[in-house]
Amino acid sequence: xxxxxxxxxxxxxxxxxxxxxxxxxxxxxxxxxxxxxxxxxxxxxxxxxxxxxxxxxxxxxxxxxxxxxxxxxxxxxxxxxxxxxxxxxxxxxxxxxxxxxxxxxxxxxxxxxxxxxxxxxxxxxxxxxxxxxxxxxxxxxxxxxxxxxxxxxxxxxxxxxxxxxxxxxxxxxxxxxxxxxxxxxxxxxxxxxxxxxxxxxxxxxxxxxxxxxxxxxxxxxxxxxxxxxxxxxxxxxxxxxxxxxxxxxxxxxxxxxxxxxxxxxxxxxxxxxxxxx
Amino acid sequence: xxxxxxxxxxxxxxxxxxxxxxxxxxxxxxxxxxxxxxxxxxxxxxxxxxxxxxxxxxxxxxxxxxxxxxxxxxxxxxxxxxxxxxxxxxxxxxxxxxxxxxxxxxxxxxxxxxxxxxxxxxxxxxxxxxxxxxxxxxxxxxxxxxxxxxxxxxxxxxxxxxxxxxxxxxxxxxxxxxxxxxxxxxxxxxxxxxxxxxxxxxxxxxxxxxxxxxxxxxxxxxxxxxxxxxxxxxxxxxxxxxxxxxxxxxxxxxxxxxxxxxxxxxxxxxxxxxxxxxxxxxxxxxxxxxxxxxxxxxxxxxxxxxxxxxxxxxxxxxxxxxxxxxxxxxxxxxxxxxxxxxxxxxxxxxxxxxxxxxxxxxxxxxxxxxxxxxxxxxxxxxxxxxxxxxxxxxxxxxxxxxxxxxxxxxxxxxxxxxxxxxxxxxxxxxxxxxxxxxxxxxxxxxxxxxxxxxxxxxxxxxxxxxxxxxxxxxxxxxxxxxxxxxxxxxxxxxxxxxxxxxxxxxxxxxxxxxxxxxxxxxxxxxxxxxxxxx
Numbered sequence: 001x002x003x004x005x006x007x008x009x010x011x012x013x014x015x016x017x018x019x020x021x022x023x024x025x026x027x028x029x030x031x032x033x034x035x036x037x038x039x040x041x042x043x044x045x046x047x048x049x050x051x052x053x054x055x056x057x058x059x060x061x062x063x064x065x066x067x068x069x070x071x072x073x074x075x076x077x078x079x080x081x082x083x084x085x086x087x088x089x090x091x092x093x094x095x096x097x098x099x100x101x102x103x104x105x106x107x108x109x110x111x112x113x114x115x116x117x118x119x120x121x122x123x124x125x126x127x128x129x130x131x132x133x134x135x136x137x138x139x140x141x142x143x144x145x146x147x148x149x150x151x152x153x154x155x156x157x158x159x160x161x162x163x164x165x166x167x168x169x170x171x172x173x174x175x176x177x178x179x180x181x182x183x184x185x186x187x188x189x190x191x192x193x194x195x196x197x198x199x200x201x202x203x204x205x206x207x208x209x210x211x212x213x214x215x216x217x218x219x220x221x222x223x224x225x226x227x228x229x230x231x232x233x234x235x236x237x238x239x240x241x242x243x244x245x246x247x248x249x250x251x252x253x254x255x256x257x258x259x260x261x262x263x264x265x266x267x268x269x270x271x272x273x274x275x276x277x
Numbered sequence: 278x279x280x281x282x283x284x285x286x287x288x289x290x291x292x293x294x295x296x297x298x299x300x301x302x303x304x305x306x307x308x309x310x311x312x313x314x315x316x317x318x319x320x321x322x323x324x325x326x327x328x329x330x331x332x333x334x335x336x337x338x339x340x341x342x343x344x345x346x347x348x349x350x351x352x353x354x355x356x357x358x359x360x361x362x363x364x365x366x367x368x369x370x371x372x373x374x375x376x377x378x379x380x381x382x383x384x385x386x387x388x389x390x391x392x393x394x395x396x397x398x399x400x401x402x403x404x405x406x407x408x409x410x411x412x413x414x415x416x417x418x419x420x421x422x423x424x425x426x427x428x429x430x431x432x433x434x435x436x437x438x439x440x441x442x443x444x445x446x447x448x449x450x451x452x453x454x455x456x457x458x459x460x461x462x463x464x465x466x467x468x469x470x471x472x473x474x475x476x477x478x479x480x481x482x483x484x485x486x487x488x489x490x491x492x493x494x495x496x497x498x499x500x501x502x503x504x505x506x507x508x509x510x511x512x513x514x515x516x517x518x519x520x521x522x523x524x525x526x527x528x529x530x531x532x533x534x535x536x537x538x539x540x541x542x543x544x545x546x547x548x549x550x551x552x553x554x555x556x557x558x559x560x561x562x563x564x565x566x567x568x569x570x571x572x573x574x575x576x577x578x579x580x581x582x583x584x585x586x587x588x589x590x591x592x593x594x595x596x597x598x599x600x601x602x603x604x605x606x607x608x609x610x611x612x613x614x615x616x617x618x619x620x621x622x623x624x625x626x627x628x629x630x631x632x633x634x635x636x637x638x639x640x641x642x643x644x645x646x647x648x649x650x651x652x653x654x655x656x657x658x659x660x661x662x663x664x665x666x667x668x669x670x671x672x673x674x675x676x677x678x679x680x681x682x683x684x685x686x687x688x689x690x691x692x693x694x695x696x697x698x699x700x701x702x703x704x705x706x707x708x709x710x711x712x713x714x715x716x717x718x719x720x721x722x723x724x725x726x727x728x729x730x731x732x733x734x735x736x737x738x739x740x741x742x743x744x745x746x747x748x749x750x751x752x753x754x755x756x757x758x759x760x761x762x763x764x765x766x767x768x769x770x771x772x773x774x775x776x777x778x779x780x781x782x783x784x785x786x787x788x789x790x791x792x793x794x795x796x797x798x799x800x801x802x803x804x805x806x807x808x809x810x811x
Contacts, residue, residue, distance in 0.1 A: 043660040043670075047583045051534055064534070065657045138674070220647055225672040226657055239512040239650050243538040 007272045014268030020261025028077040035071035043226050054246055061246035064236075069246060072228035073254045079229055080258065083144055084209040088202055090148045095155025096198065100186045102156070103163025114160060120153040126215060133221040143222050147212055151205070158201060162194045196273035203269050207262030214255050230255050307807035309501035309781060310518075311526040311800075314648055315509040315677060316480050320463040321437035322392050323399040327529070330797030331506065335486060337437030337469030340367050340386070341430060343703060343798060346790035350430060354381065354438060354470065358430060365429060369416040373493040375440040376467060376474050383412035388441035390420070392458050400435040400701060402711060406740075425741045427748055428704035434795060435701055440468040472496050472803035473504060483507045492803070499806040501781070512650065515776075519544055525781050529596075529773040532651050536590045539776040546594050547786035549799050550772035552708070553699025554605045555584075555597060557659070557766035558724040560694075562687040565634035566641075572763040574632060577625035578662045579766045581618050587654060590774055597769035603759040605770040609705050610739075610752020618767060622665060629666055636667040644691040647676045652695045655768070659693065685719045687726040694724040697771060699796045705752050710736055713759065725764040732758055782806040 008014045032038055036057050046066030054061045060069035102113040120128070132146035166172060167190065175185050214231030216222040223229040230251045237247025313328035324333045340355040352358075355367040373381040390410040393401045406426045411419050422429060439459075449461035462468070467475035470493065473486040486504040488496050510518075510528075512535050518524035520542050527539070529549075540546055557579070565571040581599060588596035599617035604610045629636055643659055645652035656672045663670050673691060675683070683689040700708035711717050714736050715728040735755035742748045759765070773796065775786065784791040784806070785799040793799055 043657065043664050045583070045654075045658050045661045047586050064532075065654050220674050220676075224674065225653060226660065236650065236653070239532060240534055241513040241516070243516075244534060 004272050008268055011268055011271075013264050017261050017264025017266075017268055020257050021265050024077055024258045024261060025081065027074045028081045031071075031074040031078055035068075035074045037068040037071040040067040040071045041075040041226075041228055051240075051244055053244075060250040061244075063233075063247055064240070064244075069233075069250055072233065073230070073251060076228040076230045076233065076251070077254065077258065079140070079223060079227065080210045080213060081206075083140070083147070083213050084206045086144050087147045087151055087209050088205060090144075091151035092155050092198065092202060095152035095157075096159045096191070096194070098152070098156040099159025099161075100163050100190060100194075103160040104167050104182070104186050104190060113156070117153040117156045117160075120150065121157065123150075125150040125212065129212065129216055130219065130221060133216060138221050138224060140223050140227070143213060143216060146216065146221075147209060150212075151209070154205075155198065155201070158197055159194050162197055163190055166190045166193050200266055200270040200273060203262055204266030205262075207259035207266070210258050210262075211255065305809075306502045309504045309526070309802060309805065309807065310507070310524050311504070311528075312507045312510045312515060312524070313528045314530060317478070317484050317506065317508050318399075318480065319465065319467065319475065319478050319484070320460060321389075321399070321439060321469070322396045322401070322458070322460075322463070324437075325399050327797055328506075328508065329399075331800045332484060333437050334471075334798055334800065335473040335504075335802050336467040336471040336475055337439070338373075338471055339435070339437055340369075340433045343434065343793045343795045345785065346788075346792055348703075348794065350434075355433075360430075363422040363425060364419050365422070366413070366417060366419045367433075369418065370493065371416055373470055374491060375443065375470050376489055376491075377440055377443045379440055379442045381438065381470055382415050383418040384415075385438055385441045386410060386418045386436075387412050388444070389436055389439045392439060392444075393436060395455070395458055396460070402717065403432040403435055403702070403707060425743060427740060427743050428702060428706050431702040431704045432707070434703075435707075437469060439463070440470075443468045472500075472801070476503075481508055486802070494803075496803045497806075500803045501805060501807050504802050509648070519776060519778055522778060522780070525778045526783070527776040529775055530649050530651075531776060533588050533590050533596055533774075536596075536774055536776050540591055540594075544776040544778060545787070546590065547775040547777050547783055547799075548594060548772055549775075549786055549792065549796065550770075551607050551792075551794050552605065552703055552796055553697060553771045553773075554600060555655075555768035555771050556696045556698055556712075557655070557768050558694045558696055558712075559764060559766070560687065560690045560692050560724060560726060561728075561764050562726045563690075563692055565632060565639050566692055568632050568634060569762045570628045571632040571634060574625045574628035574666060575659075575663060575668070576763045576766045577621045577628060578666050578668075579768070580620045580658060580662050581769070582620065583658055584655065584768055587658070588651070588769070594774055595772065596774050597771045600767040600769045602756045603709065603765065603767055604705055604752060604756050605700075605708075608700065608703075608708070609745075609749050610756050612753075612756060620662075625666055629668075637669060639669075641668060641670040641693060642673055642691040643670050643693045644673045644675045644680065645695055646680060647674050649695075649697075655695055681721050684721055684724045687719065690719070690724045690726065695768075696721065696724070698722055699771070701796070703795050706736070706739055709752075709755065709759075710740075713764065727764045729758075729762060729764075732762075780808050782808060 027034060044067055049062055050066035051064050052058060052062045058068045063069055098113050102110040128150045129146040132149055133142060136142040172185060172189055175189050213222060217229045217231030218235040222231055233251035234248055240247055317332055318324050318329040319332050321333050321337050324330060338354050340353060341350040342353040344351045354369060354373060356370050358365060358367045369381060369383060375381060387410045390404060394404055406423055408421045408423045413419055444459035447462035448456040448459055451457035465478055472489050472492045474489050476485040476487050478484045484506045488502050512531050515524060515527045515531060516535050516539060519539055559566045559572050561567055585599055590596060601612035601616040606614050643656045645656040660670045660672060711722040713727050713732050715733050717723055719726060735751050735758060738751035739748050742751060785793055785804050
């Protein structure tokens, strides 16, 4: 662990990644303390101070109903991270189980599970999420569901490949000889060897999930007003370019920082954990 | 040369110069570029909204036109008309030809009415009262009404005359003698007498129109040669295109901030007012809004002053003025401007106490039309206003197409819908009947799904009374009734504001003496004047 950390800190890019991710997580967790106008996350309008460029105390300006853009970005991070964590918390176990089963059991199980995965992988992710959201009501829960639907197959594919090569290793053979159950071998012997790849992919993915969720709400299929959401903020602000630039530029930068941060960190973890495959 | 001869020579010279001059600007083809909401319906039997009206008024003509700068109607395709009890007779002009070259006859008028009634779409509700139309001779047509309908002649503003011969030659698939009544053909082609011909039409992208050189009134040389009407442009796109001189007239749906920015950049602001309003419609069939007291509570809690502040464009131009009731100021039955509606939170709380539902019982769904960004702000305003009463609400963004489909059934209609509506013939009957009569089907106009006997009775009185003062009284009473049972929050009286480049002059949208007082008629391209700049 200490070695991992010291390698991480020796690479300037990963340090930047850590700082960015730290900032995003810190903003989301402590939004209530940092936000100058915590009430602006909800149903608040203030027409005495609307559409104002950045000024004190609204350092990122105010939106078209007078809410503080900075405060709303902090709360939007909360939603984005929550979405990322929940999506991965559902998608990863599903994908990992499918991948392990297909990779280790082989035969019909492999055929059915991996062809199913292929079907999901063959549909462009955004289109799949859009069709799920089109059928269901556009709410946060359904947003998570939609993104999850398109996310698990990638983990299935990843774990399947790792499992296939691990299954040939001597330690698996040894476990089989002493009569360990299949479940034991899959989850206690093989899975721990997949963890570095999974962790790396998860870190990389957090950024992408945030990006996809923002794209969905940009298209009007995500979180509904007044809940702050980076994608919808960019979409709404886009109508007022170039005059009210602060409505678009700051939420876009916020997305950039989150996605960039998680990518740098994921990249660094990949090098450190040696899961470069 | 003596003085007289000199003067005569000078006069002759100037005359010849003048005679030569008009030839010069005609060399460059003038193109007018404008935009409207997502879909343009070209079939005049299906047209309803503003984009459709622009197409209708340019590709087709009607028997009468609204007078410019004054109330009343003037002859157009009809030279004159007269009423005898329940029958109205129109004498048609004899010099009118359709764009196809076919002459206009009384048969075409009869066909246009039959088609409208048979399809039962678009503005057909204006003609449910018409028993039949008969061609008396080639250029005389008589409409027989089932019962007296006071604003009948005004409804002729919404009966575009279709080329019967051309449509009959192009009937599509369908059952019966008339097959599809030419729906497939007319949704892609023009078949009118209008000043502009359809060159190409894609309802989701663009309609291109060109001057009709054979128009019976002639089209002035200054009018645009070609018109490109684009659909569904983003406000930021329109903003940029106009600034760069690549667009001429915006739609009325630009947010006030964008209009303001364009005006600051030197764009002119065109306006059109007097016949419409912004309505916040409450579904009277869904709890808690099936209780009038709950509706009144919300109506009293709405911050009317904030709404007006939100739509101000410049110090002089605004997208609206304070509402005084269900009928816009200036229209028959309207309250005076001094009776403007104001927020009264105490009254709202009292009404809420009388409501049979507790405020926290239901969550109210506030919808807004995705194509109109301004409505999201009204949704947020209402959410904040209602929260002060303890009423919970959630905001829902709906694309227009989805909204128009969902309102057909009361149970699918959201609690609250936001609508811009106007009197399609300038008469209050055409504003209110479609919205409030219990017989009117569920359309985008009537998300209230109101069933009220008094409202029905007063609407009927306004229709059958031919006496103007009796009509005014009926509409006044109706206005009061609609305030008392509050199916709607009457947001503000609307003024359409368009940003335009300096390449075009539009007298009908900038000079009150030339204004038509009918939404969309100001977009008669033949009355626009392209400025000689390129």
